[in-house]
Amino acid sequence: MDKIVEIGGYAAGYCGRLFAQSGHDVVRVDTGERDPAYVSREALKAFLDGGKQIIETSNAALIRRLVEEADVIILDADCADSIDNWNLDEWPSAVKIAITPFGRTGPHRNWQATSSTLLAMGGFTFLMGDADREPLTLPGHFVDFQSGAFAYSAAQACRHACEPNTIDISKLEVVMALSQFTTVMWHCANIVRSRHGNDFWSVVPTNMFECKDGWVYINIVPGFWDPFVAFLELPELVLDERFITNARRMHHREALHEITRNVLIGLTRSEIQLRAVECRIPLGSILTFDEVLDDEHLSRRRMWEERILENGKRVKLPRLPWVIHESSPSTDLV
Amino acid sequence: MANGPLRDVRILDLTHVWAGPLATRILADLGAQVLKVEAPMSRGPRTYPGKPIAGFVGGHGGEEPYNKNAAFVKLQRNKKSIGLDLKSDQGRTVFLDLVEVADVVIENFSARAMSALDLDYTVLQKRNPRIIHVAMPGFGLSGPYKDWVAFGPTVEPMSGLTHVMGYSCAEPRSTAMALPDPIAAAHSVCAVLTALRNRDATGKGSLVEMSLHESAVSANGAWLVDHQLGAELTRLGNAHPSMVPHGIYRCVGEDQWVAIACRDDADWIAMCGCINTLDDELAVHERRKKRVEIDRQITRWTSVRDHNDVESLLQQKCVPVGHVRRTPDMVADKQVQARGFFVPLDQGTPMPGNPIKMDGISNQDWTPCPPLGNNNREVLSSWLDMSDEEIETLYEQQVVFDRPPN
Numbered sequence: 001m002d003k004i005v006e007i008g009g010y011a012a013g014y015c016g017r018l019f020a021q022s023g024h025d026v027v028r029v030d031t032g033e034r035d036p037a038y039v040s041r042e043a044l045k046a047f048l049d050g051g052k053q054i055i056e057t058s059n060a061a062l063i064r065r066l067v068e069e070a071d072v073i074i075l076d077a078d079c080a081d082s083i084d085n086w087n088l089d090e091w092p093s094a095v096k097i098a099i100t101p102f103g104r105t106g107p108h109r110n111w112q113a114t115s116s117t118l119l120a121m122g123g124f125t126f127l128m129g130d131a132d133r134e135p136l137t138l139p140g141h142f143v144d145f146q147s148g149a150f151a152y153s154a155a156q157a158c159r160h161a162c163e164p165n166t167i168d169i170s171k172l173e174v175v176m177a178l179s180q181f182t183t184v185m186w187h188c189a190n191i192v193r194s195r196h197g198n199d200f201w202s203v204v205p206t207n208m209f210e211c212k213d214g215w216v217y218i219n220i221v222p223g224f225w226d227p228f229v230a231f232l233e234l235p236e237l238v239l240d241e242r243f244i245t246n247a248r249r250m251h252h253r254e255a256l257h258e259i260t261r262n263v264l265i266g267l268t269r270s271e272i273q274l275r276a277v278e279c280r281i282p283l284g285s286i287l288t289f290d291e292v293l294d295d296e297h298l299s300r301r302r303m304w305e306e307r308i309l310e311n312g313k314r315v316k317l318p319r320l321p322w323v324i325h326e327s328s329p330s331t332d333l334v
Numbered sequence: 335m336a337n338g339p340l341r342d343v344r345i346l347d348l349t350h351v352w353a354g355p356l357a358t359r360i361l362a363d364l365g366a367q368v369l370k371v372e373a374p375m376s377r378g379p380r381t382y383p384g385k386p387i388a389g390f391v392g393g394h395g396g397e398e399p400y401n402k403n404a405a406f407v408k409l410q411r412n413k414k415s416i417g418l419d420l421k422s423d424q425g426r427t428v429f430l431d432l433v434e435v436a437d438v439v440i441e442n443f444s445a446r447a448m449s450a451l452d453l454d455y456t457v458l459q460k461r462n463p464r465i466i467h468v469a470m471p472g473f474g475l476s477g478p479y480k481d482w483v484a485f486g487p488t489v490e491p492m493s494g495l496t497h498v499m500g501y502s503c504a505e506p507r508s509t510a511m512a513l514p515d516p517i518a519a520a521h522s523v524c525a526v527l528t529a530l531r532n533r534d535a536t537g538k539g540s541l542v543e544m545s546l547h548e549s550a551v552s553a554n555g556a557w558l559v560d561h562q563l564g565a566e567l568t569r570l571g572n573a574h575p576s577m578v579p580h581g582i583y584r585c586v587g588e589d590q591w592v593a594i595a596c597r598d599d600a601d602w603i604a605m606c607g608c609i610n611t612l613d614d615e616l617a618v619h620e621r622r623k624k625r626v627e628i629d630r631q632i633t634r635w636t637s638v639r640d641h642n643d644v645e646s647l648l649q650q651k652c653v654p655v656g657h658v659r660r661t662p663d664m665v666a667d668k669q670v671q672a673r674g675f676f677v678p679l680d681q682g683t684p685m686p687g688n689p690i691k692m693d694g695i696s697n698q699d700w701t702p703c704p705p706l707g708n709n710n711r712e713v714l715s716s717w718l719d720m721s722d723e724e725i726e727t728l729y730e731q732q733v734v735f736d737r738p739p740n
Binding site: 006013018022035036037038039040042043044046047048051054055063102103105106107108109111112114115116117119120121122123124125126127128129130133134135136137138139140141142145146147151152154156157158159161162163165166167168169170172173174176177178179180181182183184185186187188189190191192193195196197198199200201202206215216217218219221224229269276277278281283284285286287288289290292293295296297298300301303313315316317319320321323324325326329330334 | 338339340341343352356360365384385387388389391392393395404405407408422440447448454455456459461473474476477478479481482483485486487488489490491492493494495496498499500501506507508509510512513515517518519520521522523524525527528529530531532538539541542543545547548549551552553554555556557558559560561562563565567570571572574575576577581582583584591592593594595597598601609634652653654655656657658659660662663664665667668669670672673675676683684686687688689690691692693694721726731732
């Protein structure tokens with residue numbers, strides 16, 4: 001197992017979390033510098049720092065000693081000059097990762113950013129929200145956590161190859177690398193992708209619908225049209241000329257939404273979900289946090305690790321997003 | 335084929351749509367030898383009835399429209415392609431021969447698909463005990479939902495994200511971008527690397543389950559913990575629970591906006607130096623109380639200015655700001671241009687690059703999306719040592735192919 005030293009913001013914290021949960025020795029050097037989070041410090045500490053050794057210090061000599069013993073250094077800073085101020089390139093560790101908003105080179109390497117400004121610059125924000133209103137940002141730490149995931153993969157790849165390297169990760173480029181078909185749509189179809197609230201737009205119906213006790217989201221790609229008609233219990237729609245192809249469904253989107261709304265508003269989420277399972281269509285209910293935490297499927301798949309925090313509170317923490325079985329999983333789960 | 339630290343890793347890629355192909359693209363960018371194993375109709379029919387969602391690379395489909403679908407092509411750089419009919423006995427045999435000389439098999443079929451092909455982990459492991467099989471079904475391989483149909487947009491609201499995303503409590507919003515897909519993609523790469531490192535240590539292969547649902551839930555972990563600790567989390571629109579101001583503000587021009595965020599008092603004071611109607615003595619708890627009025631004053635200032643001017647002025651003062659870029663602005667961005675992020679592959683189409691920069695990796699040796707079955711002969715010959723005659727027989731039997739059926 002590797003020795004990892006993590007310094008800086010949430011991307012480093014998430015990268016370190018992946019290492020810690022994968023069984024590596026992780027030391028977090030806490031210099032007290034983190035931007036305000038979307039959640040309390042206590043929650044973030046529980047989520048990111050479990051299984052790590054935390055050392056609160058800004059003492060350069062101590063930090064130097066820690067990094068000398070590390071196989072991997074993860075340094076997440078507000079800009080390129082901050083990385084240089086740490087003298088990262090002179091540290092002796094095998095794998096060194098610098099995570100910054102814009103990368104270590106380029107004219108904007110010292111620009112400042114947060115998650116919301118990077119989502120705006122990376123093309124995500126323009127696509128979220130309603131057409132006639134201000135765009136919506138994505139709350140939370142998507143940018144940091146995805147950057148941390150890329151950092152983890154890069155470091156593990158170098159460790160697999162037994163090769164030293166210094167890795168430069170730009171959070172803006174992470175956002176852009178994870179964009180859907182936005183840029184090719186512009187270059188190849190001359191279309192600037194636009195925002196349409198909950199409507200995915202080019203696949204109809206793909207939208208959020210209100211029901212008796214909440215909301216559900218439906219995503220009917222063309223191959224699911226016939227099962228969807230069965231789901232609505234409106235078999236006559238199969239022969240309805242307005243809806244016979246996705247292109248025609250796009251043209252008659254409002255009429256189809258109206259029909260769907262009228263069916264779903266009289267049903268509960270569980271009734272709708274049951275029908276969706278029977279008809280095999282892709283549908284998901286909008287769940288509260290309590291509902292996610294109580295979800296039977298997740299519990300039976302052992303998604304949660306119970307932990308007692310320093311203040312005595314007991315919480316459920318999600319395990320790693322993946323499960324590794326050394327043998328066939330039939331008896332491992334459920 | 336890209337160079338990089340994974341150059342000794344052979345991956346059989348059975349993935350489709352977005353999450354899986356994005357994962358294997360990232361692995362290929364890190365140098366892995368990714369062989370896309372494709373079914374006869376994996377790229378659609380030989381002739382296209384209309385235009386695909388993001389158009390064709392080069393603007394038109396030409397004689398092989400199935401090889402030109404831009405949304406597909408975008409995800410396939412640095413890979414090789416073999417057209418192989420896994421539903422035929424002979425195709426299955428060839429696939430298992432490939433498994434024997436591969437390191438990773440990755441697929442994002444439904445939970446029952448690999449068993450239906452008699453190619454589940456038990457079968458793969460018998461053929462190659464060191465194989466790593468990454469399964470990416472929507473809800474995992476077990477549990478009450480394992481056979482539910484899942485796509486990114488329908489999994490997203492089940493992860494808890496929609497509980498906090500929207501304009502207000504009464505107005506929930508989806509990203510409408512299938513966000514669980516890129517989350518699962520990035521984490522699948524983490525999972526592959528974790529399993530590879532485990533194998534480096536133990537010599538043993540493994541089955542890796544990477545559920546679209548669980549990766550999205552895990553990404554929302556901090557909120558789920560905060561909720562258990564008693565926090566009242568709700569939809570805040572573009573506001574932030576701690577940063578004030580924090581929002582998306584209108585600029586001059588149609589649908590032009592900037593995102594601005596003040597992380598602390600230093601940002602606030604710097605911002606007040608630009609917008610003289612703001613009171614630089616307001617501490618964050620006071621700003622929180624006056625959030626609406628502050629947003630109004632900022633809008634008054636931004637709405638008569640060009641978004642580029644607002645961006646450069648506030649960045650000069652070290653305040654986090656970014657104008658809300660549309661696609662053409664993204665590609666033209668000076669910073670990503672200077673770093674060569676977009677790479678003109680596939681008839682000059684700029685493709686989003688690799689955010690991992692390190693020695694030994696360069697986009698100079700990248701290869702574009704291979705045509706369907708482009709590497710049939712090369713792979714069967716070099717990986718499996720097949721003769722030209724044997725390969726020709728596979729073509730005649732339509733076990734391997736390089737275009738969709740009529």
